[in-house]
Amino acid sequence: MLDLVASNTTVKGITLRLPPVLPSARAITLGVAVTLFLLLCVLPIIYMLGVSFVGRDGSFSVGNYRQLLIDARQRELLLTSTLLGAGTALLATIIGAPLGVLLARTRLPLKRMLRIALVIPLVVPPYVSALAWILMTGSTGFIARWFGSDLLSAWTYSLTGAILVLGTSFFPLSMLATEAAARRVNGRLEEAGLLIASPGRVLWRITLPLIAPTVAAAALIIFVLALAEFGVPGLLRVRVFTTEVFTAFSALYDFGAATALAVPLLAVALIVSIIAKLIIGERLLVARRNLHPGLVLRLGRWRAVVIGFLAIILAASVVLPLSTLAIEAGQLERIIFALGTSGDAIFNSLYLSTIGATLTCALAVLLGYGRARSGARLRGLVDLLLIVIFAVPSTVVGVGLIGLWNRPGLVGAIYTSQTIIVVGYLARFVPVAALMLAASVRQIPVSVEEAAEVAGASWWRTLTRIVLPQMRTGLAAAWVVSFIFCFGELGATLLVAPPGESTLPVRVYTIIANTPPAEVAALALLQVGIILIPLALLGFFSHGERGAR
Amino acid sequence: MKGEAFVRLARVTKRYGARTVVDAVSLDIAEGEIVALLGASGCGKTTLLRLIAGLETPDAGGIRIAGERVAADGRNISPPRARGIGFVFQDLALWSHMTVAGNLDFVLASIGIPKRARKTRIEEALQMGRIEKFADTYPHRMSGGEQQRVAIARALVARPRLLLLDEPLSSLDADLKANLLAELATMQKALNVTTVHVTHDREEAVTFADRVVMMREGKIERVETVDRTRFANT
Numbered sequence A: 001m002l003d004l005v006a007s008n009t010t011v012k013g014i015t016l017r018l019p020p021v022l023p024s025a026r027a028i029t030l031g032v033a034v035t036l037f038l039l040l041c042v043l044p045i046i047y048m049l050g051v052s053f054v055g056r057d058g059s060f061s062v063g064n065y066r067q068l069l070i071d072a073r074q075r076e077l078l079l080t081s082t083l084l085g086a087g088t089a090l091l092a093t094i095i096g097a098p099l100g101v102l103l104a105r106t107r108l109p110l111k112r113m114l115r116i117a118l119v120i121p122l123v124v125p126p127y128v129s130a131l132a133w134i135l136m137t138g139s140t141g142f143i144a145r146w147f148g149s150d151l152l153s154a155w156t157y158s159l160t161g162a163i164l165v166l167g168t169s170f171f172p173l174s175m176l177a178t179e180a181a182a183r184r185v186n187g188r189l190e191e192a193g194l195l196i197a198s199p200g201r202v203l204w205r206i207t208l209p210l211i212a213p214t215v216a217a218a219a220l221i222i223f224v225l226a227l228a229e230f231g232v233p234g235l236l237r238v239r240v241f242t243t244e245v246f247t248a249f250s251a252l253y254d255f256g257a258a259t260a261l262a263v264p265l266l267a268v269a270l271i272v273s274i275i276a277k278l279i280i281g282e283r284l285l286v287a288r289r290n291l292h293p294g295l296v297l298r299l300g301r302w303r304a305v306v307i308g309f310l311a312i313i314l315a316a317s318v319v320l321p322l323s324t325l326a327i328e329a330g331q332l333e334r335i336i337f338a339l340g341t342s343g344d345a346i347f348n349s350l351y352l353s354t355i356g357a358t359l360t361c362a363l364a365v366l367l368g369y370g371r372a373r374s375g376a377r378l379r380g381l382v383d384l385l386l387i388v389i390f391a392v393p394s395t396v397v398g399v400g401l402i403g404l405w406n407r408p409g410l411v412g413a414i415y416t417s418q419t420i421i422v423v424g425y426l427a428r429f430v431p432v433a434a435l436m437l438a439a440s441v442r443q444i445p446v447s448v449e450e451a452a453e454v455a456g457a458s459w460w461r462t463l464t465r466i467v468l469p470q471m472r473t474g475l476a477a478a479w480v481v482s483f484i485f486c487f488g489e490l491g492a493t494l495l496v497a498p499p500g501e502s503t504l505p506v507r508v509y510t511i512i513a514n515t516p517p518a519e520v521a522a523l524a525l526l527q528v529g530i531i532l533i534p535l536a537l538l539g540f541f542s543h544g545e546r547g548a549r
Numbered sequence B: 001m002k003g004e005a006f007v008r009l010a011r012v013t014k015r016y017g018a019r020t021v022v023d024a025v026s027l028d029i030a031e032g033e034i035v036a037l038l039g040a041s042g043c044g045k046t047t048l049l050r051l052i053a054g055l056e057t058p059d060a061g062g063i064r065i066a067g068e069r070v071a072a073d074g075r076n077i078s079p080p081r082a083r084g085i086g087f088v089f090q091d092l093a094l095w096s097h098m099t100v101a102g103n104l105d106f107v108l109a110s111i112g113i114p115k116r117a118r119k120t121r122i123e124e125a126l127q128m129g130r131i132e133k134f135a136d137t138y139p140h141r142m143s144g145g146e147q148q149r150v151a152i153a154r155a156l157v158a159r160p161r162l163l164l165l166d167e168p169l170s171s172l173d174a175d176l177k178a179n180l181l182a183e184l185a186t187m188q189k190a191l192n193v194t195t196v197h198v199t200h201d202r203e204e205a206v207t208f209a210d211r212v213v214m215m216r217e218g219k220i221e222r223v224e225t226v227d228r229t230r231f232a233n234t
Helices: A025-051 A063-070 A072-105 A111-123 A126-137 A142-147 A159-184 A187-194 A199-228 A231-235 A241-250 A255-285 A300-329 A332-341 A343-372 A376-391 A394-405 A410-415 A419-442 A446-455 A459-470 A472-488 A491-496 A504-514 A517-548 B045-053 B100-110 B115-128 B144-156 B174-191 B202-208
Strands: A008-011 A014-017 B007-016 B019-029 B034-038 B060-065 B068-072 B085-088 B162-166 B194-199 B211-216 B219-225
Touching: A025 A255, A025 A343, A025 A376, A025 A394, A025 A419, A025 A459, A063 A255, A072 A111, A072 A159, A072 A199, A072 A241, A072 A255, A072 A300, A111 A159, A111 A300, A111 A517, A126 A142, A126 A159, A126 A231, A126 A300, A126 A504, A126 A517, A159 A199, A159 A231, A159 A300, A187 A199, A199 A241, A199 A255, A199 A376, A231 A241, A231 A504, A241 A255, A241 A394, A241 A491, A255 A376, A255 A394, A300 A332, A300 A517, A332 A343, A332 A517, A343 A376, A343 A419, A343 A459, A343 A472, A343 A504, A343 A517, A376 A419, A394 A410, A394 A419, A394 A491, A410 A419, A419 A472, A419 A491, A446 A459, A446 B085, A446 B100, A459 A472, A459 B100, A472 A504, A472 A517, A491 A504, A504 A517, B007 B045, B019 B045, B019 B060, B019 B219, B034 B045, B034 B202, B045 B060, B045 B085, B045 B162, B045 B194, B085 B144, B100 B115, B100 B144, B115 B144, B144 B174, B174 B202, B194 B202
Parallel strands: B034 B194, B034 B211, B085 B162, B162 B194
Antiparallel strands: A008 A014, B007 B019, B007 B060, B060 B068, B211 B219
16 A cells, blocks of 8 residues: 555656555545535535525526515514524623623632533523423413413513523523633733732733633624524514525425525624634634633622522523423323324434434544644634534525425435435534534644554544544534434424424424423423433533543 | 665755745764754754654655655655654653553554564563553553653554654653653663654753754754763763
């Protein structure tokens, strides 16, 4: 094999320069991964962009866009979507950023447990939270029944309601980003300030300015995620771009309108992602170093305020929604009954998500490796592409997949089988898994790979025996996150799932209008329960591992 | 110099963008010789070492190891694993998910040594590095000096023709460094392995090497032969 690599041959003193005979195993493997990524994740979006310029007669036209501009309803849609994104980002940051500072710079009791409890809202699919709030404050919900009059439903089914639900779902992102950023601040900088100023002033003038860019970038990412959300505005009857794309396609079968509606969303997602990436630079993927903190805030008389704040947040985002579901579901028999009637959907969800998460990680680990080991300029571009693709709303991905895959032959055979649901999972979640795994690869020094290379190991052997084993915690985390995402996926699956096949989220979403709340609540509760199992396992094992070091 | 050069660098050049890091360096290293590459950081000494190992691709010039062309005309002909090299990295690059014996075993398995032969080879290497009792220990549970020994044992276990050291001792305190350097010299003589040692520490270079090559801005500034008799019986 080595002889094949040698490609310069000297014939009678003349050196012939020949091209490399064989591309390396590394180049082939990464090339295949990138090709799959382009086919699965990028092509549906390019397809959507292309189709939006096709008129009803099949020729090039900007008619879809003209329609979009002159229609007053569309302008309202843009306004509502933007307000939903901005409101959610603002609320999530107001809640999340202070929590992040508290976790990083104060001594709180049970901090570890507290952090886990505060992350729960992020892993519960937003549509489940929306469902819980409907069961609580909707027209036939708890509060209406208790007070005998419908006090809060108008407020629940509104933009404000959607912002509250999404804000309380996404704040952990801001919290985790803020905490990580605060932990990256070199404690010496704070200590230098503490020699001359009060802790409060050091926090305000030194620590916070240093972490501000990360907080801002997290807010922008939340903006994009809220803009891309389908389940919450769908359930709370707020008309935004994502729900209109769904309606245009599934109710009116207007492919052109659906794609044209998707483009403003794509444009906003692109612009905001670029800004976020510019602000955050490489920080997104820098390993969390636990530097010695220079500043530890004593809460003193603020202690009561802080504990009150924590109690309110936990009550509103975790305790109230989950206990509402539990109470509505009622007895265990109801849950067992729901298990029976929706058994197929639950089974489908479990095994499709397992396959989806596994394939997602398999592809993402190669992409993440390529990303982590590529040059700085390419890295920035790849990050941006990954963020933008992740920001593409589920319904847009769904319509793109239908346009691409709904055709005769082998491709159509995939489209009419359950495989298309897994294709949807990959299209949506490979980018975020790749970003996570790239961060994990970057924690492994290149010299560790070079040592294996010098020792005589092939690239493939180095990858499987040296690189992958060293990133096992990162791989486990990426798998669990992918599983949680796949298990809660609604928008794309709703569009692409073949007739008669459904997953748990799709089933909940479609039966909600004409099924007793108890059954819906039981299914939603089941959804949360299944998600918490791998999460708890991950927490348990990663804790054990850290303890061993 | 005795016989034909074991390592021959001929006008080796490496550029990063507009910057020439290694500038047409030519150097012959005899078999069994220890050469120190000495210079301030950024002088190109580590890059030159990585070029010899095949971890970087030269932009021009050629490299021969044991008469075989491993790099020529701006390309690597042999990949690192075909050059018969032992390399000790500055950060040691121990595989943290494997035990000490596992680290050595991975090297031997990669070059296709059968399992039974590997066991004795590992024991030999551990003995030579005086780390027998750490065979089943994970590297991160060991002290800095012990980790250095593991890195050296790992570099030598495959009986390389050429040992490349990239400032492996720079993080140790002076006493420990002197001890390890003396042991390294003993091992080197016993195995008669040609050695290139990159360092920024003049004293380290002079105590260990037969010849000291001083580098500056990518070029060889001066080559000094160390007079061994000065150190005799000290």
